[in-house]
Amino acid sequence: MAYFMFEYPEEIEISSPQNKYVRNSKAMANTVVDVKETPDSYEYIVDMPGVKNDKIKVLLENDNILKVSGVKKKDEPTEKVKYVKIERRRGKYMRRFTLANDADKERISAAYKDGVLTVTVPKVHAPEKIKPKTIEVNIT
Known part of the structure; x- marks a missing residue:
């Protein structure tokens, strides 16, 4: 029976596209969201416990992609806390x-x-279809 040990090449850096993809995939899989639709809007409700306000971003990408992100960092270790x-x-x-x-x-x-x-993403309401108006013809 043969055992194989897989090693990552040292050329792959932390910021490589592969690692970024893996980190983003994990973040997306672990971020829970409820999406509600009302007559007037769509609501995206995202649990982000412990994330500080300045670490939250809401972006509109490519004119139709809503991206929601945030980061919760580890507490800095101290000598007295383990x-x-x-x-x-x-x-x-x-x-x-x-x-x-x-x-x-x-x-x-x-x-x-x-x-x-x-x-909250409001909806654009389509204007009501205007029904044709009948014009009375006067006979003279």
Whole structure:
């Protein structure tokens, strides 16, 4: 029976495209989101516990991709504090969504409270179809 040991080439740096893809894939898989549709809007509700306000980003990419991301960093170790167990999630949060055709991209808003980010995308309401109006013909 043969055993194989796989090693990563030393040329692959931490910022390589492969590693970035893996980090982003993990972040996307671990970021939980609820999406609600109301008659007037779409709401993206993203759990981001412990993420500081300045570490949250909401971007509109390529005119129809909503990207939500954030980072929760590890606490800096001190001489007096030693972790015995770490279970709470740290690292990158990220999700991307393709917006619907009726999304009003100019009025997107976001609010962060108690570890939950809510991004609201209002809908553009199509004007009601104007029914043809019958014009009475006067006979003279």
